[in-house]
Amino acid sequence: MMEAKDGQAWLGTNGYGSRREEDGVCHDDSATPVRANTVDELHSLQRKPQVVEDRHRLQLQSISASLASMTCGIGPKLVNGDPARKKEMAGKAVTHHQHHITVPTITVSDSDLKFTHVLYNLSPSELYEHAIKYEKGSFITSSGALATLSGAKTGRSPRDKRVVKDETTDDLWWGKGSPNIEMDEQTFLINRERAVDYLNSLDKVFVNDQFLNWDPNNRIKVRIISARAYHSLFMHNMCIRPTYEELENFGEPDFTIYNAGQFPCNRYTHYMTSSTSIDLNLKRREMVILGTQYAGEMKKGLFSVMHYLMPKKQILSLHSGCNMGRGGDVALFFGLSGTGKTTLSTDRNRILIGDDEHCWSDNGISNIEGGCYAKCIDLSQEKEPDIWDAIKFGTVLENVVFDEHSREVDYTEKSVTENTRAAYPIEYIANAKIPCVGPHPKNVILLACDAFGVLPPVSKLSHAQTMYHFISGYTALVAGTEDGIKEPQATFSACFGAAFIMLHPTRYAAMLADKMNKHGATGWLVNTGWIGGSYGVGERISLAYTRKIIDAIHSGELLATSYKKTDVFGLDIPTKVEGVPSELLDPINTWEDKDSYKLTLLKLADLFKRNFKVFANYKKGGVSDLADEIAAAGPNF
Numbered sequence: 193m194m195e196a197k198d199g200q201a202w203l204g205t206n207g208y209g210s211r212r213e214e215d216g217v218c219h220d221d222s223a224t225p226v227r228a229n230t231v232d233e234l235h236s237l238q239r240k241p242q243v244v245e246d247r248h249r250l251q252l253q254s255i256s257a258s259l260a261s262m263t264c265g266i267g268p269k270l271v272n273g274d275p276a277r278k279k280e281m282a283g284k285a286v287t288h289h290q291h292h293i294t295v296p297t298i299t300v301s302d303s304d305l306k307f308t309h310v311l312y313n314l315s316p317s318e319l320y321e322h323a324i325k326y327e328k329g330s331f332i333t334s335s336g337a338l339a340t341l342s343g344a345k346t347g348r349s350p351r352d353k354r355v356v357k358d359e360t361t362d363d364l365w366w367g368k369g370s371p372n373i374e375m376d377e378q379t380f381l382i383n384r385e386r387a388v389d390y391l392n393s394l395d396k397v398f399v400n401d402q403f404l405n406w407d408p409n410n411r412i413k414v415r416i417i418s419a420r421a422y423h424s425l426f427m428h429n430m431c432i433r434p435t436y437e438e439l440e441n442f443g444e445p446d447f448t449i450y451n452a453g454q455f456p457c458n459r460y461t462h463y464m465t466s467s468t469s470i471d472l473n474l475k476r477r478e479m480v481i482l483g484t485q486y487a488g489e490m491k492k493g494l495f496s497v498m499h500y501l502m503p504k505k506q507i508l509s510l511h512s513g514c515n516m517g518r519g520g521d522v523a524l525f526f527g528l529s530g531t532g533k534t535t536l537s538t539d540r541n542r543i544l545i546g547d548d549e550h551c552w553s554d555n556g557i558s559n560i561e562g563g564c565y566a567k568c569i570d571l572s573q574e575k576e577p578d579i580w581d582a583i584k585f586g587t588v589l590e591n592v593v594f595d596e597h598s599r600e601v602d603y604t605e606k607s608v609t610e611n612t613r614a615a616y617p618i619e620y621i622a623n624a625k626i627p628c629v630g631p632h633p634k635n636v637i638l639l640a641c642d643a644f645g646v647l648p649p650v651s652k653l654s655h656a657q658t659m660y661h662f663i664s665g666y667t668a669l670v671a672g673t674e675d676g677i678k679e680p681q682a683t684f685s686a687c688f689g690a691a692f693i694m695l696h697p698t699r700y701a702a703m704l705a706d707k708m709n710k711h712g713a714t715g716w717l718v719n720t721g722w723i724g725g726s727y728g729v730g731e732r733i734s735l736a737y738t739r740k741i742i743d744a745i746h747s748g749e750l751l752a753t754s755y756k757k758t759d760v761f762g763l764d765i766p767t768k769v770e771g772v773p774s775e776l777l778d779p780i781n782t783w784e785d786k787d788s789y790k791l792t793l794l795k796l797a798d799l800f801k802r803n804f805k806v807f808a809n810y811k812k813g814g815v816s817d818l819a820d821e822i823a824a825a826g827p828n829f
């Protein structure tokens with residue numbers, strides 16, 4: 193920096209320009225110099241200050257009310273903006289006006305003496321900076337995505353999810369097989385207070401005000417209050433992002449999440465069986481998260497809320513992916529975690545509506561979310577180019593391993609977890625449908641990753657079979673690749689999402705049956721799992737073959753072809769699929785040991801039968817007329 197005669201610093205903006213020699217003094221006048229007295233002043237020119245309006249005051253009031261302690265009845269003192277910028281602003285000529293609200297109160301605790309900074313709907317760039325500065329384990333990877341660590345928990349904790357049982361929750365599914373483990377209102381309030389006290393003790397909290405459901409008539413306003421930039425960016429990507437105008441008129445949220453995931457629950461508290469607790473209070477429209485930082489907990493927690501709210505409006509909530517052909521034919525992809533919803537709904541030749549959570553109303557399909565959450569273990573550019581390309585600036589990469597220097601991610605690495613994930617806004621997929629809505633589905637594809645290797649790669653289902661398999665919700669994954677676990681673990685999860693449904697499975701099944709009938713949708717069962725033997729002997733069917741099968745469903749080819757019936761499960765399997773070797777279509781052909789095949793088939797059929805017993809006699813859900821027919825659509829042996 194050169195000191196000029198008038199005492200001002202003249203900072204050239206281009207150091208490599210032409211130089212003019214006069215009086216033996218070197219002048220660098222290649223570009224117009226910037227007028228600034230200090231480097232700090234120069235830096236302050238870089239950023240246009242945010243216009244602070246009255247709405248910020250209203251937002252802060254609303255957030256303070258959200259964070260109000262139940263015992264004091266008042267919210268914390270809040271100030272809008274980054275606490276680190278306060279010092280920076282102090283020396284600045286133009287003072288940045290920071291709005292704050294003070295709550296009139298007699299001070300009862302130290303946290304009442306302080307301000308909590310609110311970082312409200314920050315942009316991905318701002319969230320990156322917070323994550324990198326303050327959150328250990330946050331790095332920019334070579335593609336621009338933000339690598340983060342979710343801490344001790346790298347997956348959901350379904351056994352720690354609790355729902356407040358009160359007079360409003362009589363119609364919920366309680367008891368055996370239900371995901372809804374009860375808690376009482378008082379315990380909820382204790383955990384809520386714990387989370388709120390924790391959040392209020394911090395210097396800053398992140399607040400996201402966003403939407404769920406692309407159907408404008410059934411949209412829900414959600415507020416997520418969290419302690420980490422990682423969580424805020426994750427939800428920015430996963431929920432629907434409001435426009436500036438929508439945010440202006442946001443008002444009060446319909447549902448609020450308090451994510452205090454870094455802080456454990458108190459194990460002396462009633463009902464607590466671990467240090468993790470995810471608590472849902474439908475009456476208060478609140479969710480509290482303690483003791484887990486796994487971000488998927490927030491997304492799937494909100495999904496549970498939709499599974500409660502939507503059926504009340506005769507709208508079916510679905511744990512499914514969804515895409516649409518250029519001609520407008522819509523397909524749903526149901527399946528448990530790891531069966532292929534995200535992978536198969538993301539399809540070069542089709543338009544993506546969503547990868548995981550949808551609503552089916554009288555107007556058709558709408559995505560609940562604004563982003564996708566893809567598994568990245570063994571991700572390859574060649575096999576999944578669209579997901580690969582979506583992993584760029586703005587995307588959150590959870591628990592991946594990367595090269596320390598090049599920051600290139602090694603997607604084969606499982607050293608943190610096998611459940612590595614990428615969360616990105618849906619528009620990062622080139623052919624996404626925005627707004628994420630579509631007409632009534634033509635095909636309903638049930639995905640099962642059958643590690644026993646006995647289900648056919650594809651079968652066409654009758655109406656009753658579709659209901660049977662939807663209610664069963666089968667998959668069998670390999671429990672763990674280490675620890676010498678060889679046996680596949682069968683999982684039955686009603687409606688392919690028992691962890692998220694709130695009402696009895698037959699309620700959703702009855703709605704699905706009704707909608708499929710009304711709109712003439714065809715059901716299919718696709719095994720994305722093993723062929724040529726169970727896990728350990730056979731291998732997983734290639735993604736390329738599964739895609740060919742899915743193509744044939746979409747195109748209508750499989751409706752026109754000839755079929756034969758399998759033993760035991762009574763499934764109709766096509767004799768030919770374009771691009772797939774015909775012998776693969778009937779599993780018995782690919783097993784060398786035919787006796788072992790038959791034994792394994794019967795073993796699986798027996799597991800299905802035992803699982804279905806609880807549903808066969810259920811009379812309350814509205815499918816009782818169908819019950820016998822549906823039960824008969826299962827395996828016979």
Ligand SMILES: Nc1ncnc2c1ncn2[C@@H]1O[C@H](COP(=O)(O)OP(=O)(O)O)[C@@H](O)[C@H]1O
Nearest residue numbers: 529530531532533534535567720733734735738
């Ligand atoms: N034949 C196949 N069909 C679908 N997915 C497959 C297949 N073979 C391997 N995979 C892998 O299985 C995983 C499926 O996971 P994903 O699509 O995220 O499931 P979901 O969204 O249902 O949880 C992906 O990692 C995908 O690459």
Ligand SMILES: C=C(OP(=O)(O)O)C(=O)O
Nearest residue numbers: 348488528529530548565
């Ligand atoms: C986020 C999840 O969804 P999925 O595995 O179905 O993609 C989950 O089950 O934790």
Ligand SMILES: [Ca+2]
Nearest residue numbers: 527528529530
């Ligand atoms: Ca899942």
Ligand SMILES: [Mn+2]
Nearest residue numbers: 533534548565
């Ligand atoms: Mn998925």
